[in-house]
Amino acid sequence: MDVLTALLLLVHLIPVSAAKNGVSSKSRKRILPDPATEPPVTDPVYEALLYCNIPSVAERSMEGHAPHHFKLVSVHVFIRHGDRYPLYVIPKTKRPEIDCTLVANRKPYHPKLEAFVSHMSKGSGASFESPLNSLPLYPNHPLCEMGELTQTGVVQHLQNGQLLRDIYLKKHKLLPTDWSADQLYLETTGKSRTLQSGLALLYGFLPDFDWKKIYFRHQPSALFCSGSCYCPVRNQYLEKEQRRQYLLRLKNSQLEKTYGEMAKIVDVPTKQLRAANPIDSMLCHFCHNVSFPCTRNGCVDMEHFKAIKTHQIEDEKERQEKKLYLGYSLLGAHPILNQTISRMQRATEGRKEELFALYSAHDVTLSPVLSALGLSEARFPRFAARLIFELWQDREKPSEHSVRILYNGVDVTFHTSFCQDHHKRSPKPMCPLENLVRFVKRDMFVALGGSSTNYYDACHREGF
């Protein structure tokens, strides 16, 4: 299917999936912007639909596109977990009735769904780094638990896996047919939704899912910063960023009015409602076509949803302008980017390990990495978002290695701050690995504006 057909299908879906919540027909016909690189349009409903990422259409994908004389060396995949049940409840309302068991006769469906369930249920011999061993391997509650991955979330990652398999394994032969455990590097946070998302992606990806070859490491930090998490300046940036968020919210009278109305409906103080982060729960209602909750005082409705979502879009815009989040992100994303380039450098030396790395993570993981890379126009990570680093070798000049960066299937290599103008000077449709290495080892600290040129100094800068 071509891109236009796919996008038109997406638009066509809007009135169906969001029907119950009263989406008007006005949002149906519009020229759609590039979903990864164009700045958010101000239509909050359209933005919310992209966020849901309802699996239904073959989406565009530019992964693995390279001239014939390039050989794929390694692939590094960062994912956000798939669709999940809310983390918060709206006080004094019934929580949405979503079924987190996996069944064939419910949409969305994937041909590998039953095989996935059957394989996972036989995974008791699987061994992962503690404490991952205590997590269930697939979602299985008739009424979802808080934060649980849904069937939609599983299908999203089975699809991601299948797509990557067609490109990286079938087309580019990234793994040999007799691949072994050490050719994969797998890491996840300690939530069931991230482990399960990683397993679903691998189940779609691997030609033979052999429990003996699957070993997930546990990452305690959502920033994936391993042994380098201590960084006082990063925390200072975060505090300033949170202050900015707070002040912007105060200025928005429409938002305050909305929270006031909703608080009246559920009969709690406005402050308590706001602290319960109702948009998280409302997005679940929205994405699952379940009516917003009602009480005897009235119903939460689409106008409330739009007001909060519109504010989020404005917040995102100001976040980019004020650059406090950028400071936080440069420091927050350094350790994981540093680890990634080390892994790439080992691969360029001909090591055949860790050819496929998968980090199963959260919005608060992907968002700083996107921002640090300079992808300021990238959308907030939707459910099952994927950010991919590909490492390539030029067969005609074997000492030269290049990278491509893809976000949700869109090639964003030349949108990154370390490779912005490269394609104007070079005939190669890729970025030299050295650019990325120089950026991670030094330029990302220079971008902070101080005199620091390494992580330790930048994290401990006095008088910031």
Ligand SMILES: *[C@@H]1O[C@H](CO)[C@@H](O)[C@H](O)[C@H]1NC(C)=O
């Ligand atoms: C959403 O709910 C409405 C009303 O119950 C229903 O008519 C519609 O088919 C549902 N849409 C989807 C995509 O399930």
Ligand SMILES: *[C@@H]1O[C@H](CO)[C@@H](O)[C@H](O)[C@H]1NC(C)=O
């Ligand atoms: C970056 O990677 C190098 C090589 O693996 C390592 O020695 C160094 O400690 C890392 N730095 C940080 C801040 O993670």
